[in-house]
Amino acid sequence: MGSAIPVAVQHNLLLHRFPFFRAKALRTGYAEWIGDLQPSEISAVYSIKVVYVKNLPKVWVLSPDLKPRAPHLYKDRSLCLYWPQDGSWTPECILADTIVPWTAFWLYYYEIWLDTNKWVGPESPHKNLQGA
Amino acid sequence: MVIVHRLAIETDEVKRRDFMLNEKTFVTSGEFFAELLDSLQPPAERLEAAQKIPGNVREFLKTRSDFKTIFPYSHLVGSYARHTSVGDIKDVDILVYYDGTLQEKPRDVINCLRNTLSEFPEFIKGIGRAEVSSSRRSVHVYFESKDFHLDVVPAICTDGTENPIFVPDREDGTWIKSHPYGYVEFFSHFNERHHDKVRPLVRLIKHWRDMNMEIMKPKSYWLEAVVIALFQEKKLNSRDSLAVLFANLLSAIRERFQAYLAETSVPPIPDPMLGNNIAPNWERSHFETFMRRVDESANKAALALRAQTSEQARLIWQDVFVTAPSRKSWNSQPFKQIAQILPGTGFVNTLGRISDTRPASMPSVLSKPTRFHGE
Numbered sequence: 001m002g003s004a005i006p007v008a009v010q011h012n013l014l015l016h017r018f019p020f021f022r023a024k025a026l027r028t029g030y031a032e033w034i035g036d037l038q039p040s041e042i043s044a045v046y047s048i049k050v051v052y053v054k055n056l057p058k059v060w061v062l063s064p065d066l067k068p069r070a071p072h073l074y075k076d077r078s079l080c081l082y083w084p085q086d087g088s089w090t091p092e093c094i095l096a097d098t099i100v101p102w103t104a105f106w107l108y109y110y111e112i113w114l115d116t117n118k119w120v121g122p123e124s125p126h127k128n129l130q131g132a
Numbered sequence: 133m134v135i136v137h138r139l140a141i142e143t144d145e146v147k148r149r150d151f152m153l154n155e156k157t158f159v160t161s162g163e164f165f166a167e168l169l170d171s172l173q174p175p176a177e178r179l180e181a182a183q184k185i186p187g188n189v190r191e192f193l194k195t196r197s198d199f200k201t202i203f204p205y206s207h208l209v210g211s212y213a214r215h216t217s218v219g220d221i222k223d224v225d226i227l228v229y230y231d232g233t234l235q236e237k238p239r240d241v242i243n244c245l246r247n248t249l250s251e252f253p254e255f256i257k258g259i260g261r262a263e264v265s266s267s268r269r270s271v272h273v274y275f276e277s278k279d280f281h282l283d284v285v286p287a288i289c290t291d292g293t294e295n296p297i298f299v300p301d302r303e304d305g306t307w308i309k310s311h312p313y314g315y316v317e318f319f320s321h322f323n324e325r326h327h328d329k330v331r332p333l334v335r336l337i338k339h340w341r342d343m344n345m346e347i348m349k350p351k352s353y354w355l356e357a358v359v360i361a362l363f364q365e366k367k368l369n370s371r372d373s374l375a376v377l378f379a380n381l382l383s384a385i386r387e388r389f390q391a392y393l394a395e396t397s398v399p400p401i402p403d404p405m406l407g408n409n410i411a412p413n414w415e416r417s418h419f420e421t422f423m424r425r426v427d428e429s430a431n432k433a434a435l436a437l438r439a440q441t442s443e444q445a446r447l448i449w450q451d452v453f454v455t456a457p458s459r460k461s462w463n464s465q466p467f468k469q470i471a472q473i474l475p476g477t478g479f480v481n482t483l484g485r486i487s488d489t490r491p492a493s494m495p496s497v498l499s500k501p502t503r504f505h506g507e
Binding site for chain 1: 158159160161162163165166169327328329332370371372373374375376442473474475478480482483484485486495497499500501502503504505506
């Protein structure tokens, strides 16, 4: 098993791939970034926050407000970007290659869901896939 | 006990926030606007003509000594160059840099250009018949077989193409300052700085105008200049979705020009580059008609934003853009393509834009597969 990528390295890679992000906090074992993602030309621009603590990432949409009961959200309204059982995210992964692009996809599918009530993105096989 | 109590408070807070958010509607009308913009794309064969023919003109003029051009010889200008054309591209504007002085009369320069261009159809074999005519400010070439118009404007450069140049004035046969190529560059950067929202918004307002007004229409460049001014004045927020932006645009136009309805004059529209009023000849009756259409559509657009379902919103937007009612189809081409882009095969660029191919213009990441989870 490989070792976790240090926060400083995650930070450099994130800003290299997504230069419009900036760090709000950066220290050993903890980082917080804010940035904008716009999944398509006609989309709103979403401000998002990525928090990385103890090698576990969480993402929130700061603005605009998400619709209540949008799918694939945790109770704390952070985005559910991967299924832990898949092993798609581990601390050896690069945030800029996984979490941030997945967030863009989440927003992409969210906008389609707003219009159609269908989540067209890939989903883990679990119950309670509630629509609008 | 304390922990349970705190969890109860937090849950109540989430419920209260959700209740407040439920009062907002979250309909984006993304599909409607994606389809609409897609329908405004010019056909491929017209794009080909628009791309090829101006280059042919440039090469032709470089061979001619009877109308000398100087580096950079020509530039595409106008709505085609800015990618703000709507529907079919029937005409393209090209600026040719004439190696002359401001002492020469525009009429003489245009006549010389017309005589030279009268031999252009022979230069391009297979283009078919072309009619060459002149106006006060340009030479017009009409390619019959392609049903395609080329407007060739002679320009005199006194200080490099990065600065304003001189073109024939429409009205009085003198040279006037203009900056059409500078405007192409300015518009491109301005659009980028505003989350690529300016260009589609300009195309939408031009299309709206074409669908809502048959005669007495304001010029496309006027509408474009108004859109730019509203962004510069921060009356429009490029972080909004296109549906919200378009509704706000109509409302902002109404607010900007409302005071003039009580007067007898028409509002000035500043040129984005040079600041002069580009609409001094906007007729009062035409302005009033335009404002009536804006008012009607602004009210409808506001309703569309408050629609509770995407179906309701679509019906209202169809009314705003005078498009034929269609059964809502989630199988429209733009959305079919969207649905096929998945994490693992799709690319995400530095702005967060998703695409199915690696974008040429910006660095991107090939996404990794995932499955969305959640409760």
